[in-house]
Amino acid sequence: MSTLVALARAEAFTTGLAQPIATVRHLHVHDRPLVLIPLATAGEANAPLAAMLGADVAEPRLLVVSQPRNRDERFAFAAELADAVVPYLASFGEGGTEAVPVDRGRDVRHRYLDAPQVWVPNPAGVDFLRLLGRSTRFRRTDGDHPVPPAVPLLGQWLTFLASSAEVPGSAMLPNAVQALGLHWATGQSSAEDAHFGSLFAWITEGAEAAREAEQGPVAGPATDPEFDNKVLAPLIAESSPELTGALRDLLTPTWERMWQSIALLRSLPEGARVRSRWDSDRDVYSAFVTHLEEDGTPQPRRDGAVAAAARLQRLENAAARYAVQRAFDDPLVLAEHRLAGAAFGGVVTLAKADRIDDTGKRPVLRPRIMVATTEPVRVEPGTTLTSPARPTQKAKVISVTPTSTGFDVLLELSGGMGRKLVAEPGSVPVVGEQLLLTTLSEAYRPGAAFPDPADTPWTHGGPPAGPPDPSGPASPALPG
Template sequence: MSTLVALARAQAFAAGRAQPITTVRHLHLHERPLVLIPLAMAGEANAPLAAMLGTSRDDPRLLVVGQPRNRDERFTFTADLAGEIVPYLDSFAAGATEAVPVDRGRDVRHRFVDAPQVWVPNPGGVDFLRLLGRSTRFRRTDGDNPVPPSVPLLGQWLTFLTSAAEVPGSQLLVNTVQALGTHWATGQSAAEDNHLGSLFAWITSGAAAAREAERGPVAGPATDPDFDNKVLAPLIAASSPDLTGAVRELLLPTWERMWASLDLLRALPPGARVGSRWDSDRDAYSAFVAHLIEDGTPQPRRDGAVAAAARLQRLENAAARYAVQRAFDDPLVMAEHRLTGAAFGGVVTLAKADRIDDSGKRPVLRPRIMVATTETVRVEPGASLTSPARPAQKAKVISVTPTATGFDVVLELSGGMGRKLVAEPGSVPAVGEQLLLTTLSEAYRPGAAFPDPADTPWTHGGPPGVS
């Protein structure tokens, strides 16, 4: 937890109401999301009990397993669930595509202009879908105990979505409590924030309403023990048709809160870099659709050593990129980096936009500016800084001089000014401009070179050693 978030939590506790910790929305909101609330039976490992889902707030679809311990009924439920989810996921692959230049414009690839977005209430919902995907994507459609073709296809889709959910900044599968918690801080613990009803009440009504919401129905996938003992167990034992009504009554409050949460988030303006992350999600969706068409094999049960290492590096790079993008988009997020000395703000007091460096083989444009700041500067000469206003431009620290009110920082600029020896208008900060500078950078991080799996030792999946 960062210092400013901890302060916001203390303020929320004192005020009895959640406090905003961002100025913009840091995720894409689809115009037609699929809201999905899975429910599992207590005491049974990922045994589905019900699911409420749909793309319209006024038209929830409810699927219920009358006897969760009955294997046939569970797979009938899964087939029905596939019949609701897979057409939604497939529908975006029937839409238009757009050309994306690659290899510095020498080639193009195509991606779909839109992609699906699935919302679940909490991290438990993501875990439920991950386990459901793992248990269904290898199911056979022939032989003993066959299942409809839509069942293993659903498993592949769920595995794809839950894998995407592990990527920081991905917006294909979103859990609602995480989305809300990214934008508001409450006066309760992080564990209590996983209760959607309580978290939502902190944001919309305050602490008193949150305490009341804690006694309300859960948001799945686990059920409340009192509900299990007093309501669910007798209805299942009697195979009562009233089971559907009881489950609907249990899930409807969560359904309404999820759609209301979308409304809360939609009221925030989107961050400038949200669109680029959604472009990456559309790339991932397009690639997976191509895999289903060209290959169609299910994802492996577990990654090999090389694939796992490569995936870990991708996740680390995505986490670093997401943190930088959030800071560049949002002054409140950047404020945390200013506290730690990773960023500072000031005003340009001197600027020489036409400075030419002719010490090398050919002359290059290297303007210099001086920035006066009252903040503590914790960077050394030679450090490379970036301004969120000009992310393609690098600012090399030439000197840092203490003054009576703070520091004067002399910077040498490169990049983002055109290819001539004259800077393009506006590309060099002018005297009097307020400037924010940071050690954070959106620069591309090249991936490491991993060996071919066949070149790894047998302990890591390669060929066995020869004695």
């Protein structure tokens, strides 16, 4: 927990109201999202019991498994879920596309104009969909115990969405608990924030309402033990038609809170870099739709060693990029880095925009500026800094001089000023400009060079070890 979040939690505890920890929304909110609230039974891992879903708050659709331990009914439920979810997911691949330049404009690729967004209440809902995808994407549509063709297709879609949810900053499968916790801090513990009803009440009404919400229905996929014993078990044992009504009453409060949470998040101004992350989601969605159309094979049960290493690196790069983008978009998030000494703000007191460095093979434009700051400066000469206002420009620290009020930091600028020996207008900070500088950077991180799976040892998926070569050297004789 960061210093500012801890302070916000203390303030929330004192006032009884959740405190904002972001000034902008760091998540794309779709104009036409699909809300999906899954519910599972206790006693058997990930056995579906019900799901409430829909793209309209006024028209929820409830799917129920009357006998959750009956495999035929469970796959019938999966088929119904596929009929409700797959058309929504696939519909964005039926719209238009746009050309995106690649290879520095020498080529283009095409991506769809939009992508789906499926909301679940909490991280456990994401895990439920991941496991449901694993259990359905390999099912056969012929032979013994066939399933409808939509079931394995649903499994591929759910696996795709669950995989995207692991990428920091992705918005195709958000969950309400994490989305709300990213923008507000409550006066309760992180474990208590996992209760969707309590978290939502803290933000919208306060601590007293949150205490009452703790006694209300859970947001799934697990059910409350008391509800299981007193209500659910007798209805299932008797195959009672009242089961559907009981589950509808259980899920409706969560359904309403989900849509209210989406509206609450939508009311926040969108961060400047949210759109670029959604563009990345559209790229991934477009690639997956193409895979379904051209190949259609389900995702493997597990990644090979090389694929797993490459995926881990992509996730690490995405996490680092997401942290930087949030800080650049939001002064309140960047304040955390200022407290840690990774950023400081000041005013430009000197600026030489036409300075030329001719010590190399050819002259280059290298303006210098002086920034006066009253904040602690914990960077050494030679450190490269960037400014959120000019993220493509680098500022190299030449010197840090203590003053009576703080520090004077001399910086040499490069990049982001055009290709000529005269800087483009506005590309160099002017005297009197307030400037924020940080060690954070959005600079591109090249991927590592991973070997081909065939070139790895057999322990990592490569060719198996062959028998010993009979023509090889003989073993040395034992001493006599």
